Amino acid sequence: MSEFEDNLWLEVVREHGDGLARTERTEHRRRATRRQLLAGTTVGLAAMATSAALLFGASTSPPAFAVTRDPDGTVTVNLMQPSGIAGANEKLAAMGVRAQIAVQAKTPPKLVCPGGTAPTITFDPASIPKSHVLVIAPGQPSAGDATALKAHQAYSNDSGNTGSGATSNGGDHVVRTLTGGGNIRIHSGADNHAVRMYCP
């Protein structure tokens, strides 16, 4: 993907990500009936299992991603391989979480932190304002900070304006408190929002 194509995709996700995430294409509805029956079985089995990772890649290879609903309602995304981005996005959408990982050409070939762990981001879906979508764009580790990956998050609404966050005070918007680390905050009132995606 070229830089232009990557940037255009980011725009599309910002402008239409929420709408697309809510889209149910009409032509698949009949076929979906059978699929939902099958999916229902899967969901039932999954509910009986632990509440750890909700979805992984192929069982014969290391999982490319994991999307986890935490007991406190937050959602944690672990991205082990760039190939897991599409699956993670699909899972986020299926979970009704208005957040998507944007793919960039500069996505490193391996998103594995020192020690073999995966870069992780945890956020509270309830803090994403309605009609907004949270965009997460993984990037190269920043110089001198091998344990961090840069990520950009942006809220945008249908008019393309920056969202004001879900909190009533309109101040900094706490998305997640990292274990042993600082808070990830999305700052209201700025055009661009950035957080660091830390290695666990």
Place this chain on the structure above:
Amino acid sequence: MRQNLRGGALAEFEEIYRSNVGLVAAYFARRCWEPQEVADLTSETIVRGAGSFGAFDPRRGSARAWLFGIAAHVWAGYCAHVTDSRDAMVRLAGYRALETSEIDELAAKIDAQQAGRELLERSSMLSANERAAIELVDLADLTPKEAAAALGVPRGVLRMRLSRARARLRKEYCVDE
């Protein structure tokens, strides 16, 4: 296999986007000289596609055909607007200005479409319908079936236009198929 669960359309659209955005940009690069123009028209096509993806029905044609149908509409609207007011860029000014690296990238794409642009110019004696058929099949790499869907005509009509256009080009320029 993708399931069409609620919200799954974003991942599906992303796949379509990544498979086709380069071809859509090339379609406009054959028509424009300015990278910003190519970027705006490509963006307009993709954004329209994202906005109407819920109505896309693969039974009526491939995603590529559907996107090229949108691109053709975008181009037609753009041309009409230019003819009317000569300020089409104002209409498309909602899109962001390109970074220098993106300008270079799209300028290279415009250069790369030189041969296609020449073919379109040589096709000026053809009707607009025949030219569209030639471009979609011979330049944009759509199958005749996809091209027919993109242009909203039956497959037989598309094949007839294609055959007639190729015959005329061959006669005029001795172009081998």
